[in-house]
Amino acid sequence: MEKDLISAIKEDHKKIKKIIKEGLDEDTELDRKYELFEDLNKLVIAHAKSEEAVLYAQTCNLEETKKNAFEGFEEHGLVELLMEEMKSEENDDRWSAKFTVVCELLDHHLEKEEEEYLPLIKNIFSKEERRIMGEEYIEMFERL
Numbered sequence: 001m002e003k004d005l006i007s008a009i010k011e012d013h014k015k016i017k018k019i020i021k022e023g024l025d026e027d028t029e030l031d032r033k034y035e036l037f038e039d040l041n042k043l044v045i046a047h048a049k050s051e052e053a054v055l056y057a058q059t060c061n062l063e064e065t066k067k068n069a070f071e072g073f074e075e076h077g078l079v080e081l082l083m084e085e086m087k088s089e090e091n092d093d094r095w096s097a098k099f100t101v102v103c104e105l106l107d108h109h110l111e112k113e114e115e116e117y118l119p120l121i122k123n124i125f126s127k128e129e130r131r132i133m134g135e136e137y138i139e140m141f142e143r144l
Contacts, residue, residue: 075109
C-alpha cells in the first residue's frame with residue numbers, strides 16, 4: 001500500500017524521535033552522541049528539504065496553514081544552522097549544549113507539526129492528493 005504524505009512524514013518523525021530520545025538521555029556518552037548526530041544530520045536534512053518542497057511550499061499561501069508553514073521553514077532553518085555549526089565545533093561542552101538544543105528544538109517542532117499542522121493537511125487535501133504528495137516526498141527524500 002502506498003503511503004500518503006502524512007504517514008510518510010510521521011514515519012520519519014518516529015525515526016527522528018528515537019534519535020532525540022537517546023540523545024537527550026543523560027546516560028548517553030559523548031562519543032555516542034557524535035554518532036547520533038551523524039545519523040540525525042542526514043535524516044533531518046533530507047526530511048526538512050523534502051517537507052519544505054512538497055508540503056510547506058504548497059501551504060504557505062493558504063490562510064489556514066501559512067502560519068504553520070512559515071514557522072516550519074524557520075524552525076528548520078534554525079536546526080540546520082546549529083547542525084552546521086556543530087560540524088566545526090571543537091569544544092565538547094559547547095558541542096554537547098548545541099546538540100541538546102537541536103534535540104529540544106526538533107522535539108518541539110515534531111510535536112507541534114503532528115498536533116496542529118498535519119491534521120489541517122488531512123482536511124485540506126484529498127486522499128489522492130496526499131497520496132501523490134507522499135510519493136513526491138518519498139522520491140525527494142531518497143534522492144537526498
